[in-house]
Amino acid sequence: MAVRQRAIQAEDKQERRDAILDAAEQLLRDAPERVASVAEVAQQAGLAKGTVYLYFPSKEELLLAVHERRVDCFFHDLIALVEGAPSLDFDMLFAVARTHLVEPPLFLPLAARCFGLMAHCIPPAATLAFQHRMAARLERAGAGIERHFPLRTPAPGRGVALLRRCYALILGLWQMSAAIGGGLCCASGAAEELPPAFAWSYPEELEAALRAFWQGTIAAPPAAGDTQ
Amino acid sequence: MAVRQRAIQAEDKQERRDAILDAAEQLLRDAPERVASVAEVAQQAGLAKGTVYLYFPSKEELLLAVHERRVDCFFHDLIALVEGAPSLDFDMLFAVARTHLVEPPLFLPLAARCFGLMAHCIPPAATLAFQHRMAARLERAGAGIERHFPLRTPAPGRGVALLRRCYALILGLWQMSAAIGGGLCCASGAAEELPPAFAWSYPEELEAALRAFWQGTIAAPPAAGDTQ
Amino acid sequence: MAVRQRAIQAEDKQERRDAILDAAEQLLRDAPERVASVAEVAQQAGLAKGTVYLYFPSKEELLLAVHERRVDCFFHDLIALVEGAPSLDFDMLFAVARTHLVEPPLFLPLAARCFGLMAHCIPPAATLAFQHRMAARLERAGAGIERHFPLRTPAPGRGVALLRRCYALILGLWQMSAAIGGGLCCASGAAEELPPAFAWSYPEELEAALRAFWQGTIAAPPAAGDTQ
Amino acid sequence: MAVRQRAIQAEDKQERRDAILDAAEQLLRDAPERVASVAEVAQQAGLAKGTVYLYFPSKEELLLAVHERRVDCFFHDLIALVEGAPSLDFDMLFAVARTHLVEPPLFLPLAARCFGLMAHCIPPAATLAFQHRMAARLERAGAGIERHFPLRTPAPGRGVALLRRCYALILGLWQMSAAIGGGLCCASGAAEELPPAFAWSYPEELEAALRAFWQGTIAAPPAAGDTQ
DNA sequence: AATGAATGAGGTTTCATTCAT
DNA sequence: CATGAATGAAACCTCATTCAT
Numbered sequence: 016m017a018v019r020q021r022a023i024q025a026e027d028k029q030e031r032r033d034a035i036l037d038a039a040e041q042l043l044r045d046a047p048e049r050v051a052s053v054a055e056v057a058q059q060a061g062l063a064k065g066t067v068y069l070y071f072p073s074k075e076e077l078l079l080a081v082h083e084r085r086v087d088c089f090f091h092d093l094i095a096l097v098e099g100a101p102s103l104d105f106d107m108l109f110a111v112a113r114t115h116l117v118e119p120p121l122f123l124p125l126a127a128r129c130f131g132l133m134a135h136c137i138p139p140a141a142t143l144a145f146q147h148r149m150a151a152r153l154e155r156a157g158a159g160i161e162r163h164f165p166l167r168t169p170a171p172g173r174g175v176a177l178l179r180r181c182y183a184l185i186l187g188l189w190q191m192s193a194a195i196g197g198g199l200c201c202a203s204g205a206a207e208e209l210p211p212a213f214a215w216s217y218p219e220e221l222e223a224a225l226r227a228f229w230q231g232t233i234a235a236p237p238a239a240g241d242t243q
Numbered sequence: 244m245a246v247r248q249r250a251i252q253a254e255d256k257q258e259r260r261d262a263i264l265d266a267a268e269q270l271l272r273d274a275p276e277r278v279a280s281v282a283e284v285a286q287q288a289g290l291a292k293g294t295v296y297l298y299f300p301s302k303e304e305l306l307l308a309v310h311e312r313r314v315d316c317f318f319h320d321l322i323a324l325v326e327g328a329p330s331l332d333f334d335m336l337f338a339v340a341r342t343h344l345v346e347p348p349l350f351l352p353l354a355a356r357c358f359g360l361m362a363h364c365i366p367p368a369a370t371l372a373f374q375h376r377m378a379a380r381l382e383r384a385g386a387g388i389e390r391h392f393p394l395r396t397p398a399p400g401r402g403v404a405l406l407r408r409c410y411a412l413i414l415g416l417w418q419m420s421a422a423i424g425g426g427l428c429c430a431s432g433a434a435e436e437l438p439p440a441f442a443w444s445y446p447e448e449l450e451a452a453l454r455a456f457w458q459g460t461i462a463a464p465p466a467a468g469d470t471q
Numbered sequence: 472m473a474v475r476q477r478a479i480q481a482e483d484k485q486e487r488r489d490a491i492l493d494a495a496e497q498l499l500r501d502a503p504e505r506v507a508s509v510a511e512v513a514q515q516a517g518l519a520k521g522t523v524y525l526y527f528p529s530k531e532e533l534l535l536a537v538h539e540r541r542v543d544c545f546f547h548d549l550i551a552l553v554e555g556a557p558s559l560d561f562d563m564l565f566a567v568a569r570t571h572l573v574e575p576p577l578f579l580p581l582a583a584r585c586f587g588l589m590a591h592c593i594p595p596a597a598t599l600a601f602q603h604r605m606a607a608r609l610e611r612a613g614a615g616i617e618r619h620f621p622l623r624t625p626a627p628g629r630g631v632a633l634l635r636r637c638y639a640l641i642l643g644l645w646q647m648s649a650a651i652g653g654g655l656c657c658a659s660g661a662a663e664e665l666p667p668a669f670a671w672s673y674p675e676e677l678e679a680a681l682r683a684f685w686q687g688t689i690a691a692p693p694a695a696g697d698t699q
Numbered sequence: 700m701a702v703r704q705r706a707i708q709a710e711d712k713q714e715r716r717d718a719i720l721d722a723a724e725q726l727l728r729d730a731p732e733r734v735a736s737v738a739e740v741a742q743q744a745g746l747a748k749g750t751v752y753l754y755f756p757s758k759e760e761l762l763l764a765v766h767e768r769r770v771d772c773f774f775h776d777l778i779a780l781v782e783g784a785p786s787l788d789f790d791m792l793f794a795v796a797r798t799h800l801v802e803p804p805l806f807l808p809l810a811a812r813c814f815g816l817m818a819h820c821i822p823p824a825a826t827l828a829f830q831h832r833m834a835a836r837l838e839r840a841g842a843g844i845e846r847h848f849p850l851r852t853p854a855p856g857r858g859v860a861l862l863r864r865c866y867a868l869i870l871g872l873w874q875m876s877a878a879i880g881g882g883l884c885c886a887s888g889a890a891e892e893l894p895p896a897f898a899w900s901y902p903e904e905l906e907a908a909l910r911a912f913w914q915g916t917i918a919a920p921p922a923a924g925d926t927q
Numbered sequence: 928a929a930t931g932a933a934t935g936a937g938g939t940t941t942c943a944t945t946c947a948t
Numbered sequence: 949c950a951t952g953a954a955t956g957a958a959a960c961c962t963c964a965t966t967c968a969t
Contacts, residue, residue, distance in 0.1 A: 023931085023968095054959080069932070142422070143436060179419065179440075182419070183411070188415075208371055210379075211382070220404070293945080297950075302944090524939095525954075587878075607894075609896045635896075639868050639870075640864065643868060665827070667834070668856075669834055
């Protein structure tokens with residue numbers, strides 16, 4: 016009904032695109048478990064449903080774009096660190112991961128969903144484009160890692176592989192922890208019902224696992240303590 | 244459809260329950276990407292839709308039961324190995340994982356889905372029950388591992404933690420690889436379009452990553468070669 | 472909400488199917504120009520939307536079924552006439568056509584739409600099945616016509632061809648007349664605005680055209696007068 | 700897109716109008732079954748969507764205008780024939796119809812659609828205007844026909860009626876044939892599946908039907924052969 | 928005159944679950 | 949116990965049209 020100010024200039028369009036992403040991100044934050052409908056996203060952004068489709072070809076690609084923005088932030092800080100810091104250690108890298116990936120409640124649920132979307136729903140061309148954009152960042156970060164850390168078996172691409180495996184741990188452990196904690200967050204006293212094998216805390220376990228992994232990969236073991 | 248022979252005895256019921264699981268598993272194997280509808284499962288089992296609900300409270304818990312059966316098979320072999328073999332190395336363990344988790348096209352897609360279900364859709368009580376059953380197996384396998392491997396920092400629960408982290412790697416890397424390969428399996432010449440950072444093969448990368456992880460966790464590094 | 476009496480027996484199902492057809496037909500009669508949504512049809516039949524889809528695979532095939540029922544009525548009377556009447560003339564046949572095809576406001580709009588649906592939207596298998604059912608009736612009627620009328624060039628299939636061409640005239644002239652009268656029915660005094668070449672009445676023109684056509688096809692010209 | 704040279708002169712406007720019609724016609728030719736969206740038409744014409752609405756009040760009237768241009772071409776040749784040829788026979792007339800109506804894949808689908816549009820969607824005033832323009836051509840052609848053919852019952856308007864009825868046959872038979880062939884063009888071996896009553900070819904059946912019709916209407920039967 | 932960004936109504940279909948028989 | 953008919957919510961996306969620029 017109320018026609019919003021039209022985005023004619025390219026920068027206005029970018030701004031509007033961002034507004035839609037903001038709206039979707041907000042809804043995702045409010046209820047990470049469910050995927051808002053396009054109608055809800057549009058309403059949250061103060062736009063009509065059709066307008067969302069002017070900026071994103073499908074709901075799935077909108078979600079992927081929300082995810083990509085978060086990933087970009089992570090890589091921005093990560094690359095700044097590996098390219099800017101005079102020296103680097105595990106804790107500095109883990110801090111970046113914690114800030115962008117582990118602590119925001121949005122990131123990991125969305126990442127898990129996006130992997131599924133790319134595997135099934137999103138057109139291959141769009142998936143590939145996303146991956147190319149990610150690859151650029153990933154390789155830059157990986158190269159930075161390689162400069163800082165003498166890997167046991169130095170080889171081009173080892174930095175990227177290291178990041179990939181760390182990400183797999185972050186993602187895999189989170190999925191397991193989400194399953195464990197997922198349905199229980201509301202049940203009072205749920206914690207003590209968990210069998211010991213499942214009684215672990217994601218952030219702590221993740222840090223321990225990553226440390227252990229670095230210990231096996233990086234020649235110089237991380238300074239701080241030992242694994243768990 | 245004619246009313247089937249009624250399952251009155253407990254063993255008849257178990258048999259029918261298994262028939263439903265078989266049907267669901269078969270459909271999942273035929274098309275791992277999609278989830279069959281309850282009607283399809285019933286038809287495949289030669290039963291009526293309502294009958295499925297006599298044996299499983301919801302579609303989700305049916306899926307979880309299919310998954311659990313596969314997990315049981317894995318643990319059966321794993322426990323047999325750690326409790327039966329005179330000595331143990333990485334390759335023997337990895338072989339079990341490969342047989343049950345990595346190679347069957349069914350396992351990992353279903354596992355990923357079940358983690359999501361447990362986090363959101365399945366009643367906490369059912370999730371918890373599942374986890375208790377899993378915990379028993381997990382702890383037995385973990386204890387077996389601990390007996391075989393002198394961990395760098397021996398401690399109760401380290402075997403379980405090791406398995407958990409390996410599983411996280413298996414799952415996390417698979418999700419990433421599924422996203423990469425997902426939409427591209429049909430596109431000819433898709434492989435060379437992938438950026439180098441995404442051009443990796445799941446089975447190889449998984450083995451390399453697990454080896455690297457063991458190297459950092461187990462005092463005696465695995466005999467075979469070095470990490471990729 | 473209110474679960475209707477369930478149609479378990481085959482005859483109950485037929486009855487319910489008919490009820491849905493009745494509902495759709497009624498809505499079509501109320502507003503021949505628009506196609507009711509499935510939700511409206513369901514409501515009119517006192518059923519839930521999903522129930523309609525238990526009886527018809529798609530909205531299009533529902534429309535075709537409504538049409539088929541009307542065509543069946545027409546053929547029922549036509550075949551009764553050609554097989555039962557001791558003698559036959561144009562007027563008797565035209566009366567049947569008038570009763571079933573021309574006068575009911577439902578028939579021709581629906582027929583025109585169904586031709587379009589069969590050409591574009593309905594699965595070939597369903598179209599073919601419909602055509603086979605129609606063919607049986609058509610050939611029986613055509614054979615009856617051939618027995619009664621000594622065609623100028625007797626040959627098997629001439630009766631069917633005659634009916635086909637008459638139907639083409641009925642349909643083609645109706646389309647033209649609907650276009651002419653269509654938007655004008657509400658405009659007072661519209662008739663005199665029509666140019667003479669378009670100022671004709673469908674029923675009269677149709678009868679005249681059909682008579683003329685018979686005159687050219689049937690050896691013995693129709694008794695009543697001459698064309699228009 | 701850059702703002703196109705503005706059409707200020709009347710002839711520029713006509714040119715642009717024609718360009719839009721050309722674009723729509725081309726798209727219709729490319730895919731006679733579907734109706735291109737306004738956006739597609741505009742793009743094909745190298746214009747913006749809004750510009751189309753400067754030249755046509757609605758999508759429907761644009762389609763009607765495309766149709767009218769084709770009808771004009773037909774009448775142009777038809778009138779040239781009836782007014783220019785020293786003598787006239789069925790074959791000469793049928794050749795014109797074949798060239799303009801039957802053979803171009805565009806004409807009949809569009810005509811059928813336009814009849815529907817005029818009946819439902821197009822403002823009565825626009826329909827009426829179209830009909831007046833058509834009437835002028837139709838009456839001129841009809842008058843020419845009357846001069847050439849001694850109809851069985853000579854009367855003013857008989858030429859127009861003759862043309863009308865022929866057009867009804869052309870249109871009605873086409874609709875039936877489109878329904879029959881519609882979904883089957885791709886199915887291999889579809890032809891032999893058709894019941895005999897539906898196994899006919901439009902061009903042949905049309906010619907036979909028109910000949911039969913002329914035989915009943917024109918005193919002197921057409922020279923070539925007999926009806927099918 | 929030309930543009931193209933914004934609108935928002937509109938309708939189909941699926942399918943998990945229930946419950947009368 | 950077994951059946952399967954009935955339910956009805958849920959959400960996508962298209963596209964003709966408008967109108968601010």
